[in-house]
Amino acid sequence: MNDLNEMFFQECDDLLEGLSSGLNELENGSNDEEIVNSMFRAVHSIKGGAGAFGLDQLIEFSHAFENVLDDVRAVRLAADENVVALLFTASDHLSDLVDAARNEDQLPPEQGASILSDLKHMSGSLDDDSHAHDGRGEEDPPAFEPTTLTVDGGLPPLDDMLSPTAPTPLTITFKALPQLYTNGHDPTLLFRSLQELGSLTINADLSSISLLRDAPWSAPTLSWTIDILPDDSVDEAVIREVFEFVEGLCELEIQSHASAPPIETLPPLEEHTQVPQSGAPSLGPDPRETKETGVKPASGSKKQPAARSSTIRVDLQRVDQLINLVGELVIAEAMLRQSMDEMPHSANGSVDEAMSQLKQLSGAIQESVMAIRAQPVRGLFQRMSRIVRETSKEAGKSARLVTIGDATEVDKTVTERLVEPLTHMIRNAIDHGLETPDQRLAANKDKRGTVTLEAAHRSGRVVITLSDDGGGIDRAKVRQIAEDKGLVRPDDDLADADIDNLLFRAGFSTANEVSNLSGRGVGMDVVRNEIQSLGGRVSMQSEPGKGTSVTISLPLTLAVLEGMVVRVADQTLIVPTLSLREMLQPGQASVHTLCDGDRVLALNDELVPIINLGAALGYRTDPVCLGQQSLLLIEDDSGRRSALAVDAIAEQREVVIKGLEQSYQSISGIAAATILGNGRIALIIDTDQVIALPGRMGAAEPPAPGATGDVVNA
Amino acid sequence: MHDNETDSNSTKRVEIVCFMVEEQDFCIEISHVLEIRGWTSTTTLPHAPDFILGMMNLRGTVLPVVDLSLRLGFGKTEPGKRHVIIIAQIDEKVVGFLVDAVSDIITVDEAEMQAAPDVSSARTQAFIRGVYSVNDALVRAIDVRAVLPQGARLEA
Numbered sequence: 001m002n003d004l005n006e007m008f009f010q011e012c013d014d015l016l017e018g019l020s021s022g023l024n025e026l027e028n029g030s031n032d033e034e035i036v037n038s039m040f041r042a043v044h045s046i047k048g049g050a051g052a053f054g055l056d057q058l059i060e061f062s063h064a065f066e067n068v069l070d071d072v073r074a075v076r077l078a079a080d081e082n083v084v085a086l087l088f089t090a091s092d093h094l095s096d097l098v099d100a101a102r103n104e105d106q107l108p109p110e111q112g113a114s115i116l117s118d119l120k121h122m123s124g125s126l127d128d129d130s131h132a133h134d135g136r137g138e139e140d141p142p143a144f145e146p147t148t149l150t151v152d153g154g155l156p157p158l159d160d161m162l163s164p165t166a167p168t169p170l171t172i173t174f175k176a177l178p179q180l181y182t183n184g185h186d187p188t189l190l191f192r193s194l195q196e197l198g199s200l201t202i203n204a205d206l207s208s209i210s211l212l213r214d215a216p217w218s219a220p221t222l223s224w225t226i227d228i229l230p231d232d233s234v235d236e237a238v239i240r241e242v243f244e245f246v247e248g249l250c251e252l253e254i255q256s257h258a259s260a261p262p263i264e265t266l267p268p269l270e271e272h273t274q275v276p277q278s279g280a281p282s283l284g285p286d287p288r289e290t291k292e293t294g295v296k297p298a299s300g301s302k303k304q305p306a307a308r309s310s311t312i313r314v315d316l317q318r319v320d321q322l323i324n325l326v327g328e329l330v331i332a333e334a335m336l337r338q339s340m341d342e343m344p345h346s347a348n349g350s351v352d353e354a355m356s357q358l359k360q361l362s363g364a365i366q367e368s369v370m371a372i373r374a375q376p377v378r379g380l381f382q383r384m385s386r387i388v389r390e391t392s393k394e395a396g397k398s399a400r401l402v403t404i405g406d407a408t409e410v411d412k413t414v415t416e417r418l419v420e421p422l423t424h425m426i427r428n429a430i431d432h433g434l435e436t437p438d439q440r441l442a443a444n445k446d447k448r449g450t451v452t453l454e455a456a457h458r459s460g461r462v463v464i465t466l467s468d469d470g471g472g473i474d475r476a477k478v479r480q481i482a483e484d485k486g487l488v489r490p491d492d493d494l495a496d497a498d499i500d501n502l503l504f505r506a507g508f509s510t511a512n513e514v515s516n517l518s519g520r521g522v523g524m525d526v527v528r529n530e531i532q533s534l535g536g537r538v539s540m541q542s543e544p545g546k547g548t549s550v551t552i553s554l555p556l557t558l559a560v561l562e563g564m565v566v567r568v569a570d571q572t573l574i575v576p577t578l579s580l581r582e583m584l585q586p587g588q589a590s591v592h593t594l595c596d597g598d599r600v601l602a603l604n605d606e607l608v609p610i611i612n613l614g615a616a617l618g619y620r621t622d623p624v625c626l627g628q629q630s631l632l633l634i635e636d637d638s639g640r641r642s643a644l645a646v647d648a649i650a651e652q653r654e655v656v657i658k659g660l661e662q663s664y665q666s667i668s669g670i671a672a673a674t675i676l677g678n679g680r681i682a683l684i685i686d687t688d689q690v691i692a693l694p695g696r697m698g699a700a701e702p703p704a705p706g707a708t709g710d711v712v713n714a
Numbered sequence: 715m716h717d718n719e720t721d722s723n724s725t726k727r728v729e730i731v732c733f734m735v736e737e738q739d740f741c742i743e744i745s746h747v748l749e750i751r752g753w754t755s756t757t758t759l760p761h762a763p764d765f766i767l768g769m770m771n772l773r774g775t776v777l778p779v780v781d782l783s784l785r786l787g788f789g790k791t792e793p794g795k796r797h798v799i800i801i802a803q804i805d806e807k808v809v810g811f812l813v814d815a816v817s818d819i820i821t822v823d824e825a826e827m828q829a830a831p832d833v834s835s836a837r838t839q840a841f842i843r844g845v846y847s848v849n850d851a852l853v854r855a856i857d858v859r860a861v862l863p864q865g866a867r868l869e870a
Binding site for chain 1: 754755756757758759760761762766768769770771773774775776777778806807808809863
């Protein structure tokens, strides 16, 4: 049951994503009817699943939603701005409901009440006929081209006849297909539900039953003719609902006695009226044919499994396990290579060739396995469009989101962890960046602001840019605030970029008053921290009057890191290239010794403290001759620079990150570990922590055993 | 030891892995033991307690190795090819214990375990849950949780 539940909610996520992308296209003026059809199917499938799990709130809402979509689909309702806005709100609420259901929770009914009544109202004016048309809109979409008038002409009589106030006797022809039984449905139960809707006369058609000796018996041959006199207020749509869960699994035809003529005026239905009646056994085994002949309203939703079959759902843990195993394969390959290199050269020959092939293969496997975790940022971007809608509404501004490159693929973990920072950035862009509509008009801009979210792959990294066409950063104001808060001195000489960077400082907020939107006491510094913890960098560009853009650059995956392999005191360590600025060979640099053995590096009029890495990590206690060492210039988040003194710099390479906290504990100065080609473990340096390690810059922490203090005393 | 408790009056049988550290017999329950491997070189950790020999690579998993001899107060082991690492799972963590040799796997009665004598030092009381007498030898049962480094605190 839990598995089923899980599957349903995963499916809901996909469906909601599809719904949301459909809405975006609709908003952009596309009038491809397949879009509306797929949106309808999405909502309908959610409703169906919700029905199976008894999620009443979800059923009620998706039902109302579905009705409106159905009206749009049948061109009874024009998809104008208001309708699209309502659909957006509804899809947001639907995803809230799904989330609530996932958490086995219920939303307070008043939360969606207004949306629900809006939806009902929108479809309500057309309610009488909306359901009656269900069948045709889908089966023969071309008939519902806005330009085709023949269908509209046929509508009014149908309207009259299906008016719920005057129930007319109906004849239902029902023939079960093999799948209906395989899926565990039972016609008897369907008839029983029908019984609740009116008085029934059921006749089984035994004519096509074959003799026992005439196999196959696997194809059901029974069909039923049901005459029903519906109770008051029961219309055809209600009756169709009874068959909702067997749609596509049966041949179903509902005929109204009082209305034979109108049906004839509708070509799409007429086509089908003949096929199911024949009820030939040969039709049964072919599911494709059934789909085409099924007269059920949303039989289209059954088309989805076919489209979805190109993907499979895999437990993330299995993927991670595979990634681990492939990582080991690569290591094993490297170990093999290394021991081969130690063998006499003549012995190799053909083995060498096989080895290089193996190396290529294992590299290719590793790449493809990593790609499994990659996901398009589309889902992430779509979540953001909701933020844009909500924020602009709250801020009283008008904004739209333009997304570019939403097919760009990023590691799943990265997309998940980008939600928070992006949300915050978008709130900032709308709340602080965009001007009010009046100001925009005065500045000769479109009243509606544009927020652009763009993703692209650039030299092995993912670059996500969020730009707005607002007023740009008010640098004078930023500077003023920074001075008020004591972040800079009034006489500091700051370039524009420096001022922009002030926005990333902790506790900074330019909003005049703390608004409900972005001024929550957290600023861009939180965004920056989160991005940095993902191994990324944030930068900001702004042009007064034209807008601001924030650029995030991220590694493609969190599992791999680009690093410089260095050797210190017989240990191999990795320095992430992300924070690496420059490398200096011994003798190249001008080093000055302050008291107590503390040394600094003079670099472009700047004095950079030198950290003896071996000593800082406790690998070595004896002072070393700096002349023999190489220096790595690193920079931390706040731009503070230090130089790491190491014995040797080996190579730059990608390493697979292995966390330490899980099996041991976090170690100050060490970010993680990795496994080298020879199977040995190398530690990855956390440069920020190394810079802040005790023994330097006013030791705040107690000195760790064997750390820098020893060197100073030596 | 509270895990596989039974309601019956019959005594509880447990399997223990016996090993040698500095010619003394110790044991841990087999339920903790994932595997036993030969010694492989480890990578020294900075700022770690001295009994943490370093991190080893077990088929792609990075795990710490505890020098049991040093931890139990026998002095530092100079690890070499004759040494063995017992890979044990303790709660969520996987840890390696460096020992001299693994001698036997035997089944004992839980009830046969005697409390460690009162005379013992603080270290004994903390690390030794009790002793079994097996074939005239005293086999000390190690409290695996206690010998691990505690939290992020440095104990060295």
